[in-house]
Amino acid sequence: MTYNVRSIVWIVAYLLFVLLPLFALLAGSLPPARGFWTEFSAALGYSGLAIMGLQFGLTARFKYVTEPWGEDVIYHFHRNISLFAVALLLVHPSIMFVVHPELFALPQDGKLPWGAVFAFLSVFALLALVVTALWRVKLNISYETWHLTHIALAITAVTGGLLHMVGWSFYLVDPWKRALWIGLTIFWIALVFYVRLVKPLFMLRHPYRVTEVRQERGDTTTLVMRPDGHPGFRFSPGQFGWLTVWGSPFKITAHPFSFSSSATATDGRVEMSIRKLGDFTKEIDKVPVGRRVYLDGPYGAFTIGNPADMHVLIAGGVGVTPMMSMIRTLADAGDKRPVILLYGSKDWDSITFREELEELKARLDLTVIHVLAVPPADWTGERGFITAEVLMRHLPQPYAAHEYFICGPAVMMDAIEWALGELEVPLSKYHSERYSFV
């Protein structure tokens, strides 16, 4: 099945998962209908909860689901559809309070019905979810703390929503309807346990061993890893994996990195080239040879394989790592098509893989165009940043015939995507993947 067909199948499946449980409420015996706005409000509540539940599926890293889209599109959708679902879940009680202002009044005994208590719990958990997700850095919450809190709040919000529905007991009076919604909620929450317990258990039994630690130019370290007691996995050049170096795979400390090695290795050996950029990566050159590490992968749709007259690889800084995997793989496979690498770096000395790229020119029709932000005084090549003008100076026409791959800082990727749009390159011809999920 092609990626396009699979994409459509997943969109239809997603909508069915959201809407079928709602329309199932119309079957069998029904309570007397209320006004349009009350029923609309109830439908928004059920739909909103179903969308929130499916969020667990979107982040469960099912390769078959994420492949046609790319992990970055899935996470962006996850983030924005959750804002939409939260809006639905806030509109739901708002309409109810407008249509039925008597709901503001406390019961005679002053005790809230438990259905209402769980509604408040769910709404507060949702609001906390949004605030901590949108402003995690400003709130100075560490990634690991945020991730654990995110999971706990999501489970609280969804469970609270379900208990509110059951407690209100309007549509869920029929035992089979109640069973359907309780079963769905258990299924959604079980996906969290799949990701956090079943998958780590699999990784624990399929560890990797660091066999070499190589220092590269540009504050970058390459970890060479081999499967320990198992055959490992095969990946496509450009894909990435989640790496856990310090601690067990049950800890939420995995970080996504592209594979930089050739995908033709048959012994399961993989390499990741990691630049010192943050808390986790600053210790990466201290990883000892022989250390046991854990890899979850491969993931991502950022990979070669489509028909193309030539490959145009546009990299900024450490964004060159998936490109290296592509170039090494094309060289190993004896590919005769031209490859142009436009490679933006800070200065001449910090160009990661500079020497190896020169050597690879002997095995591949490879052209490397370095673009330096801080060039040496005698530099005659491109300077500054990769722009539409740089692309036009070095790429043969027609531009739309080539296959483009872009990886680098977000600002650079935005600029290149804009430039390719100006060159009338169709969206289907260029690929980019962003790893700043949170």
Add this chain to the structure above:
Amino acid sequence: MRRLFADRLVFVTGAIVVLLSALFALLRVMG
């Protein structure tokens, strides 16, 4: 552009969900 694509997916999904929620309410009211 890929994020724009994801945003369009969110918009289309959201519109379908709201419209069908309204249809649900109509079906209920009209019996």
